[in-house]
Amino acid sequence: MTLGIVWFRQDLRLSDNAALHAALHDCERVLPVFIADDRDGTVSEIGAASRVWLHASLNALENDLKEAGSTLLVLSGDPLKLLPRLAKTLEADGVYWNRSYDPVTCERDKSVKEALHSIGANSYLANLLFEPVKTLKADGTPYRVFTPYWKNLMGSLPGEKPLAAPKNIPSPTPQWLGKQLKNTIAVDSIDELKLQPAHDWGEVMMAHWSVGEKAAQKRLKDFLKSDVQSYKVDRDIPSMTGTSMLSPHLHFGEISPRQIISATFNKRKSVFDLSPGEETFVKEVVWREFAHNLIYQFPHTVDSPLDERFNQFPWASKYDDSLKAWQQGNTGIPIVDAGMRQLYATGWMHNRVRMVVASFLIKNLLIPWQEGERWFRHTLVDADVASNAMGWQWAAGSGADAAPFFRVFNPVLQGEKFDKEGAYVRHWVPELESVANKFVHKPWELPREERDALDYAKPLVDLKKSRQAALDAFAEIKTAKS
Ligand SMILES: Cc1cc2nc3c(=O)[nH]c(=O)nc-3n(C[C@H](O)[C@H](O)[C@H](O)COP(=O)(O)OP(=O)(O)OC[C@H]3O[C@@H](n4cnc5c(N)ncnc54)[C@H](O)[C@@H]3O)c2cc1C
Structure with missing residues (x-):
């Protein structure tokens, strides 16, 4: 009886899953496995919002596997040690997975492949x-x-x-599996991975999604x-x-x-x-x-600029308070605050607003883009090493095909152009609910009395002056060698 282990990673689906398809073609039985691999301190360490999503997604996958007559074996630890041990214990005939392309995963997978050379490691294109x-x-x-x-x-x-989803996935019985793994490999349940936060923030956020x-x-x-x-x-x-x-x-x-x-x-x-x-x-x-x-x-661009001039960029030396105001949606700039609050509440932010909040953090507050990337990685349900780094480097002007640094988004004009009636801003910043359209993106221009009556933060910076400060800072590195 031949057995293939399918290592599920960022491919939590049954249809168009090349690794699963190949394992079913090659082997009489297939064992789907997920390994929770928290590598602290690495770029692929997943954020809080992603953990919540992952919890729900693994449950959905487990249900879909059950419907196909299979099961999901959940383990936690280092795949480099666990997979060869599992394959040896079960006398598996091959391990199958779909490729990912971030530097940490590429490096890890190379080592896993070497460790499995006597068993057979097979990887596929399925996520791109x-x-x-x-x-x-x-x-x-x-x-x-x-x-x-x-x-x-x-x-x-x-x-x-x-590829179509397999209707039936012949798998080892739980009894057989239990007998083979006894005392050699500890099996977890999805709940035991403790992906859910202790407080109810995750539940509120996930009310916006079906997973x-x-x-x-x-x-x-x-x-x-x-x-x-x-x-x-x-x-x-x-x-x-x-x-x-x-x-x-x-x-x-x-x-x-x-x-x-x-x-x-x-x-x-x-x-x-x-x-x-x-x-x-x-x-x-x-x-x-x-x-x-x-x-x-360009694997280094996960956290370093592609344009090396930006390694010398004169960022603000102290920015704890302004970073916190940005993260909490309390900058006093309506569209920025609306975006940051949408992010915290739903785990997602509209692309146009991602560009605006990123430009504001980098160019108006002079905070290194890596701080924004880190916060997005923590709070986005779609946090993705590749798209996030590209988005932030695009906004900073330091990446491939990036917006030039001197293009500083004006958040008032962006709001007036893309949120004409202020519906988006009013939804996420209810303090501005009764402000007239004319002022909803610039409440600091309201008549004094009305402005003072508003329970809303004053702008963290003057947009004009901070824009000029950014251009002056850029002038310092403009002629440096890239
Ligand atoms: C600063 C910044 C950070 C970002 N971080 C991420 C991130 O961590 N993860 C992420 O998936 N996207 C990121 N993006 C890109 C983009 O904002 C999101 O992909 C998009 O908003 C997702 O919404 P959607 O699925 O409705 O997109 P749609 O407009 O429906 O687009 C369809 C799909 O195309 C892809 N896509 C769309 N726009 C982009 C883009 N600019 N770059 C790369 N892929 C894109 C996404 O996979 C998206 O799901 C970032 C953008 C910026 C400016």
Whole structure:
């Protein structure tokens, strides 16, 4: 009786799961395993919001596996030690997983592969559309600019069809498993991983979401049915649900990018056959792909600038209080506070507002982008090493294809353009509920008496002066060697 171990990681789904598919093809029985691998102090240490999502996602996966006649073996510890031990104890014929591309995981997986060489380790492309190592410019160097990257890839879309979910997953019985593992490997339950916080913040946040593969498929279907056609315009309006909100599902692999692309193309053969909304949406999914390519090709950019001039950037020397005000949504700048409060309450923030709050932190408060990246990693349910680092470096002007540093978002103008009536700001900053549209993005301009009556923070900085300070700071490194 042959046995394959499928190591679930950021691919918490049964459909379009290449590793699961291959194991079922090669082996008579398949054992799905999840290993909680908390590597303290590393960039892939997951944040509080992600832990809460992971808890729910593992439960959903376990249920889906049960429906397919299987089970999920949950372990905690170092996969480098656990997997060879497990494979040896169970006399497995192979270990199967889908590849991830962040530097810590790449390094770890290389060692796991070596440790499993006598058993057989098989890894697959399933979390991206294309293999980063193969996606290079004609001269063999990695892409640093999105447009040529997109032009290179778009001809290969939609690509292969996604794999269907297996109806039945023949697995070892719990009795057999219990007997083999007895006294050798401690088995956990999902609850024993203690991913949930002690207080009820996680519960409140998760009330905004449905988690798991089925929920992800439903969200995609609903989005393609009702929102994708207006996506090109509505995606910039934070008060609307104009975007897919698939990012946490994609991050945890409850849905694959190939499934999203395939459903969006819906039998059409080329990008040129898509509507403007559909094409823009596909492009955004390819931005995610670009982020993973960057992190693979330039692993140091997880926490260091790609443009090395920024290593000398004269950041503010003391910023504890302003960082805290930003994190808590108490900067006195309405759209910034609305975004930061949306983030804390829901684990997600609208992309337009992510750009605004990032620009404000970096350029108006002169706080290193790594502080913002860290807070997002802690609080976002879609926190992703690749997309987060790319987003922050884009805002800082230090990354690939980044906004130039001298482009400082004016949060008042951004609010007035993308949240005309102030609906978004009023929703998340109820202190401003009764403020007239004209002042809702700049309450400091209200007549004195009305301003004093507001129970809302005064602006942390003067937008004009702080913008100039940022430009002066940038002038200090502008001519340095990159
Ligand atoms: C400072 C900053 C930090 C960010 N951190 C993250 C992060 O940790 N995780 C994350 O998934 N995204 C991050 N983003 C990108 C983007 O904001 C989110 O992917 C998007 O808001 C998710 O919402 P959605 O699923 O409704 O997106 P949609 O607009 O529906 O887009 C569909 C999918 O495309 C991908 N995508 C869209 N925009 C981007 C982008 N700019 N970069 C990379 N992928 C993109 C996402 O996977 C998204 O789910 C960040 C952006 C900024 C400016």
